[in-house]
Amino acid sequence: MSKLSDIGLTALxxxxxxxxxxxxxxxxxxxxxxxxxxxxxxxAGLLLLGIVRRLPQGEWWWKSLLxxxxxxxxxxxxxxxxxxxxxxxxxxxxGAVQPLIVILIARLVxxxxxRPIVVLAGLAGMAGVALLVLTPKAALDPIGIAAGxxxxxxxxxxxxxxxxWQAPVSPLTFTAWQxxxxxxxxxxxALFLEPSLPPLSVQNWIGFLYLGLxxxxxxxxxxxxxxxxxxxxxxxxxxxxxxxxxxxxxxxxLGQSLSLLxxxxxxxxxxxxxxxxxxxxxx
Numbered sequence: 001m002s003k004l005s006d007i008g009l010t011a012l013x014x015x016x017x018x019x020x021x022x023x024x025x026x027x028x029x030x031x032x033x034x035x036x037x038x039x040x041x042x043x044a045g046l047l048l049l050g051i052v053r054r055l056p057q058g059e060w061w062w063k064s065l066l067x068x069x070x071x072x073x074x075x076x077x078x079x080x081x082x083x084x085x086x087x088x089x090x091x092x093x094x095g096a097v098q099p100l101i102v103i104l105i106a107r108l109v110x111x112x113x114x115r116p117i118v119v120l121a122g123l124a125g126m127a128g129v130a131l132l133v134l135t136p137k138a139a140l141d142p143i144g145i146a147a148g149x150x151x152x153x154x155x156x157x158x159x160x161x162x163x164x165w166q167a168p169v170s171p172l173t174f175t176a177w178q179x180x181x182x183x184x185x186x187x188x189x190a191l192f193l194e195p196s197l198p199p200l201s202v203q204n205w206i207g208f209l210y211l212g213l214x215x216x217x218x219x220x221x222x223x224x225x226x227x228x229x230x231x232x233x234x235x236x237x238x239x240x241x242x243x244x245x246x247x248x249x250x251x252x253x254l255g256q257s258l259s260l261l262x263x264x265x266x267x268x269x270x271x272x273x274x275x276x277x278x279x280x281x282x283x
Contacts, residue, residue: 003229007277010226011238013219018245020215022253027207029198033080034190039197039208041072042183044217048176054169056177063165064177065185070158071220072182077189078151082144094148096129096243101156102236110164110232117279118233125240125272131265132247159236163227171225178224179216234280240269 028036049055056064082094099122106112167174200208226235244266250256 003281006226006229007234007238007281009222010230010235011241011273013223013226014239014241015245016215016219018242019249020211020242021246022249023207023210023215027203027210029200029204032190032194032197034077034186035194035197036208036211037072037076037080038183038186038190040183040211040216041076041179041186044212045176045179045181045183047212048172048217049180052170052173052176054173054176060167060177063161063167065181067158067162067165068178068181068183069185070154070161071178073185073189074154075151075158076182076186078147078154082148082151094145095152096126096240097149098152098156098239099125099233099236101152102159103233105156105160106163106232109160112231112233115233115279118237118276121237121272121276121279122233124275125237125269128265128268128270128272129240129243131261131268132243133265156236159227160232162224163232163235166228171221171228174224175217175220179220231280234276237273237276240273244269 103114103119107114251258
């Protein structure tokens, strides 16, 4: 498969993650972020485990647990705290710092050189996300900011370590291990910190099935496959597609307005992704 195809398949993951906001707000019960996160990760992980029928061996028990905590438990918990305490635009902009953190961690952990063009693409992508989602009335909350940064750091470490350790199994099995571990760690948090789940409607079931099968199982198989083939920094820049898709879905499905600044943000985000991937392909 060509490098361009690998980039395209990997990019599908963050693009699909961009639909999480509209699915959560339109189809799922409100005010239960940890429960939603646990039900997104654990059933999908157990389903994939049933398919692969293979458990971790030796050191991969603790590595899978750590990666599951970084990529799912800590990241999703911090993400929801940030989303609840900050306006959506501020939370998305704080989270957009992740590619820059990945560049630094990849340098420290696996010795990946810091390339100016990728740093510039990361900064441009942050600016593009800010144009997409920030509003003049955006308010700052210290706890929300801290949670957003912690989530970005958690996912950045998970991204780099997933590439660095290179599990001796298929991306399907690797995803099964991590999703199950993340879901197991999220479940007690949801049980102790949130009320019981109300009876589910048909649209609730549709939302959970979508987030579990498409938004978690399928996308993370593509994501972890991509991390084997792409440099962590190049892969992380693809994450800018998530807020881009979220804004476009709000415009197309919910009839939300799209200003000139947001249109400029769309172009800046696409340009940053294109520049970073073109640089990676040349190498």
